Amino acid sequence: MQTPFRHRPLEEPRSIRVLELQPALNAFESIVCKLRTLSLDDYPHGDANYTALSYTWDGQKPSCEIECDGRVMLITLNCDVAIRSLRSATKIQVLWIDSICIDQSDEAVVERSGQVALMGEIYKSAAKVVIWLGQSNRRVEDAMRKIKELAHIAQTANVGDRRAINYANRTSAQNAIREQIELISSSKLPLTAERCLPIDIDTGITHASDDPFGPLFECSWFHRVWTIQECTLPAYERVTLRCGTREISWAAVFLVADFLKEARYRWGRHEEAMALQTRIVTYLICHRIEGAREALNQNAGVLQNDPLMFSILENIRMKQATDPKDKIIGMYGLLQELKIDFPSPDYSLSVEEIFREATITSIKHDKKLHLLYQAPSDRRRESLASWVPDWEEVGFHPSDMRHAVLGGQFAASEPGTFVCSFSQDHKELILRGKIVDTVVEKYEALPDTRSFSFEGENKHAERLILNHIASITMKSWVEVSRRADYPTGEPSKDALQRTLVYDQPKINADAVRDNAFNDWYDNMCLEDMDQVARRWRDTExxxxxxxxxxxxxxxxxxxxxxxxxxxxxxxxxxxFFYTAKNYFGTAPDPLPVSMMEGDKIAIIDGLEMPLLLRPAGDKYRLITHVYVHGIMHGEMWPEIENSLDDIILF
Structure with missing residues (x-):
């Protein structure tokens, strides 16, 4: 075993390599295997005879020697341990493992791109898929045992059997189609549970460290991009999850994760770990089973059953990938399965080109511009076009108040319209809209309440400091708001109140209850506050x-x-900002490129929220979405809808 292993080039575009793992009597014997080729065309019904391994590299470098076709190959430690776990004492095991079966050398970039394009089919066709979480870990295995127990209770108690939770208005026809869906999925896996498990799963938990499920959902496998298609494309009964020697069905994990969500179980990362898988399973069921989409869409508003690439990309931001290109390429198999027309993987393209093509594909497929709300983020790369989100970044979490508000609350333009195009080189996005105002002044941003821990012996001091900073900051906002009558004709005081709470109807009601806002406003206008603000500004x-x-x-x-x-x-x-037409509003801040005087406010056909744009000649850079009080509900739309302009973003 002296000569380093080199892959033989594949001759056919739909050929793949599988490895034949030789048996060994104990786990410590050297790993010996052979590679052979097969064609996916020979398995049109997904009945190939190999086991596909789903695992994570975890940043490891190939360092463990194995013998492959009589030569030396290096693999990662995690892969080495997984192979030893799968190896039989008596039989040859036929496996597909990406790091071995795909040529990872720099010279094979074209072949690697082609193999990556087939990975969705590879996992879908496998006789079995093993999710490998790593070497034996007592806490992870305890979590797996707990999940197996709960899944058994669910099965024997008939919990969730062919029914749905909180959907009492569903007709018998809908229940029938769900039953068909579950039977065809071959796992009897309910989309949701009719009721929670007949035990209190939260009993005795007072701290996150007590969460019995936490160690499982903390495993890196749940938070990587590549694993998404590897566990959702195959039939559920073919997928198992393994840690060390303990193994449970993937269906059990999926089922219990759904119960935890429905029970509003507040500990751990189970929702973060499983949210995208759950969404994609719904998409796949609607795509694969005749009548499923129509049945599920009768409960519109609870489930989004039509595959939106925007939603997939938004969730992918939370997943991890060593190569940022894989944030997109790692979803190719799923996009193909969902009939979303995305170009074949090409690792020779730059990150910027791949991210741009994903954005263009999403806009074209979804026929929506919501993706533009994803463009601002904390550390986006400067080389991207301003309208292209940095998919490597996690973006703004929905709990971050900089996150755009969707769901029909705002309608700065006519809802439901979609008009846009792209330049020939795809580097520019051409929107239809109108520049309606200009920013003339910007004021200090409010700090994030989450930047203070409010724990330990300093928690009271932190509360005092945060309250003081917020008071002084909003004092300046109050002063600005009082400059002129508000353009809408309403009192500027009322406009400010609605602006400060993002015009949330329920919060508006809370604001006026017990005279809370009036008392707050009057205190802001006291002479004592004027003096405090002056001392604050005068101190360096x-x-x-x-x-x-x-x-x-x-x-x-x-x-x-x-x-x-x-x-x-x-x-x-x-x-907080003030405009040339005496409007005011709020904008996300901090950003890598924040608002400045001279930026333009634009209402865009097809977008609920106005955009902040920075002019550069006859084109614009997208900065962020904004709230401008008095134009959020279509107040300006009637006067501009017949005189829209092309607005070019680069």
């Missing part, structure tokens, strides 16, 4: 420069006011 030191008496005063004025925390929460990580 850090943000902890406030004096104890000043902090005591702002705490006295706002510490017990019910509106103050509402305003701070909904305006957190946003700056």
């Amino acid at each position: 030191s850090s943000r902890t420069r406030a004096t104890t008496p000043d902090m005591a005063l702002t705490w006295k004025l706002f510490g017990a006011n019910n509106f103050h925390p509402l305003a701070h929460t909904f305006s957190s990580k946003k700056c």
Whole structure:
């Protein structure tokens, strides 16, 4: 075993390599295998005789020697341990493992791109898929045992059998189609459970460290991009999950994760770990089974059953990949299965080109522009076109107040329209819309409430500091809002109140209850607050420069006011701005490129929220979405809809 292994080139575009793992009497014997080729065309019904391994590289470098076709091949430690776990004492095992069966050398980039394009089919055709979580780990195995117990209880108690939770309005026809869906999926896996398990799964848990399921859903496998298609494309009864020597069905994991969500189990990362898999399973069922989409769509608003690439990409941001290109390429097999027309994988393209093509494909397929709300993020790469999200970045979590508000709350333009095009080289996005205003002043952003821990012996001091900073910041916003009558004709005071809470109807009602906002506003206008604000502005030191008496005063004025925390929460990580036409609003801040004077406010056909654009000649760079009070509900649309312009983003 002296000569390094080199792959022989594949001769046919739909050929793949599988490895024949030789048996060994114990786990410590050297790994010996052979590679042979087969064609996926020979298995049109997905009945190939190999086992596909789904695992993570975890940043490991190939360092373990194996013998492949009589030569030396290096594999990662995680792969080595997985192979030893799968190896039989008496029989040859036929396996497909990406790091061995795909030529990973730099010279094979074209072949590797072609093999990656087939990976969805490879997993879908496998006789069995083994999800490998790693070497034996007591806490992970305990979680697996707990899940197996709960899945057994669910089965014997008939929990969730062919029914759905909280959907009492579904007709018998809908239940029948769900029954058919579950039977055809060959796993009797319910989409949702009719009721929670007949035990209290939260009993005795007082801290995250007590969560019995946490160690499982913390495993890196649940948070990698490549594993998504590997566990969703195959039939469920073919997929098992293994840690060390313990093994459970993937269907059991899926089922219990669904129960945990429906039970609003608050511990651990089970929802983050499984949310995208759940969504994609629904998409696949609707795609594969006649009548499924129509039946499920009768409950519109609860489930989104038509595959939106926007939704997939948004969720993919939370997953991890060593190569940023894989954030997109790793979903190719699923996109193909869902009939989303995305170009074949090509690793010779740049990250920027791949991210741009994903964005274009999503806009064309979904016939929506929601993707533009994903463009602003904390560390987006400068080389991207301004309208292309940085898919390597996690983006704004829905709990981050910089996240765009969807769901029909706003309608700056006519809802439901979709008009856009692309330049010939695909580097520019051409929208239809109107520049309606210009930013003339920007004011300091409110800090993030989550930047303070509020724990330990300093928690009271932190509350005082945060309250003071928020009070001083919003004091300046109040001063600006009082400059002129508001263009809509409503009192500027009312416009400010609605702006501070993002015009959320329920929060607007809470704001006026018990005179909370009026008291808050009156206190902001006190002479004492004027003096505190002047001292704050006149001091050159850090943000902890406030004096104890000043902090005591702002705490006295706002510490017990019910509106103050509402305003701070909904305006957190946003700056306040004033426009040339005397409108005001809030915008996400901080950003790598934040708002500045001279930026334009644009209403775009097909978008609920206005966009902030930075002019560059006759084109624009997209900065972010914004809230501008008085134009969020279509107030300007009637006067501009017949005079829209081409707005070119680059």
